[in-house]
């Protein structure tokens with residue numbers, strides 16, 4: 001390729017980008033260099049220009065740009081305030097050169113085309129899409145001014161609470177289904193539906209975003225899809241493993257041009273079959289699975305292995321998965337797209353919709369037409385029910401008439417052992433020395449085990465032990481653990497105050513990890529088989545522990561609740577050690593009543 005031809009290509013690509021960000025609705029798009037000086041000074045003064053018939057010309061100077069709230073491969077989304085009204089928007093800023101270099105002009109054009117289509121044909125009962133307010137550009141960048149989804153990504157919320165309970169899953173998946181009915185009735189396939197692209201507005205209703213991978217079906221495409229759907233020969237189900245490997249290989253070959261997200265991609269997208277609306281129904285199946293279980297159904301270290309699992313329909317339902325949700329997911333995660341629930345539904349006309357999905361028992365009692373004006377169910381931190389234990393909800397929003405702290409009285413209350421004890425509330429301890437490496441304090445959770453009245457033994461069936469027995473056992477255990485030098489490399493030389501194997505639960509999945517509480521403070525966790533540091537629970541003054549019983553406790557952080565299970569039954573000791581560390585670090589008792597279960601911040605969990 002010569003320089004000259006390269007330049008020509010570059011020039012035409014640049015024209016494409018500039019053209020693609022043309023007008024939207026009545027807002028008007030004008031390059032900032034077109035702004036008159038008068039307008040510019042009006043913007044600077046923050047004074048609204050007099051109303052005129054022609055739409056106001058926008059430029060970056062009409063907005064105060066705040067923090068970055070999203071990052072794409074060639075764009076950054078900023079929270080911004082329109083200076084003339086104070087209204088908040090999310091502005092997607094795309095670098096023109098980067099778009100040209102990465103050959104993403106089609107992506108930009110498609111995104112704008114879909115957003116314009118959605119704005120021009122709104123459906124009152126399905127306002128479930130980010131709205132494009134206007135677009136404009138300057139010499140280097142394109143700007144998409146979008147409605148601001150104050151509560152961030154659905155993914156963040158699923159990760160914060162671990163998994164959603166059935167009412168939440170019903171509600172949010174019903175909103176997604178209703179949104180898809182509208183999108184598909186307009187001939188638009190999203191093709192990258194995933195919890196990162198489902199945002200939540202101020203009222204916790206969904207706003208689907210990111211239409212860059214979307215396909216707008218042309219009449220020819222529609223015909224191809226129809227022909228494919230009326231094809232009676234089921235070629236998919238006769239495929240053998242060799243064929244699957246071939247398809248996975250082809251998919252791997254195309255990996256560089258692969259646009260969706262591996263975990264949610266449908267088998268037909270991997271096997272070069274014509275794309276249809278059913279691809280989004282597959283993604284809906286993955287999404288419902290993830291809401292219930294906490295993780296997507298097809299998981300692996302590499303994209304290639306994920307593709308292979310998808311093509312072989314290789315996934316499992318963990319213990320505790322709601323049977324009615326399982327039935328629905330099974331009917332959506334069907335390799336042959338023609339056999340997928342909803343594939344034969346008619347979306348056209350006033351009464352069109354995915355009626356076969358709507359009428360599945362999972363949605364019993366759901367009124368799809370009033371979802372947008374109903375109050376979404378609250379997402380609570382909870383541990384879903386498994387065959388081992390019942391569902392556990394968080395008592396996180398504690399009533400403010402209760403005493404602060406986590407001494408044995410509070411632990412007893414949290415365990416549901418209401419002793420009606422009139423002992424005075426402990427005064428605020430002053431932290432002057434490090435928390436005990438070998439706990440020796442009389443005021444410890446051991447008090448619960450032996451119990452002032454033996455109630456711990458009665459309720460929990462534990463053998464009676466004296467405080468001294470418990471402390472001696474604990475000391476022996478701590479000493480043995482401290483001897484295990486093999487863990488020290490993971491804690492960067494910090495003193496380990498407590499360590500032990502805990503099952504870290506995420507939704508319905510559990511992984512055993514070696515947890516180490518160190519000075520700093522830090523709460524590191526290591527994969528004990530691979531001997532790899534997997535992460536740490538981020539400490540802050542907002543960190544709180546919540547014991548549920550002798551095995552299970554929750555650690556709440558602003559961005560996530562960690563569900564931990566001590567198979568040996570020392571959950572209360574973990575809580576005490578973490579609480580001691582908290583008191584030592586912050587020197588005060590933890591605040592009560594800061595309800596972190598609602599409206600979490602939009603930053604990602606660690």
Ligand code: ADE
Pocket residue numbers: 069070077090130146147148149150152199209
């Ligand atoms: N991240 C990406 N787009 C967003 C939007 N419209 N609102 C909030 N966060 C976002």
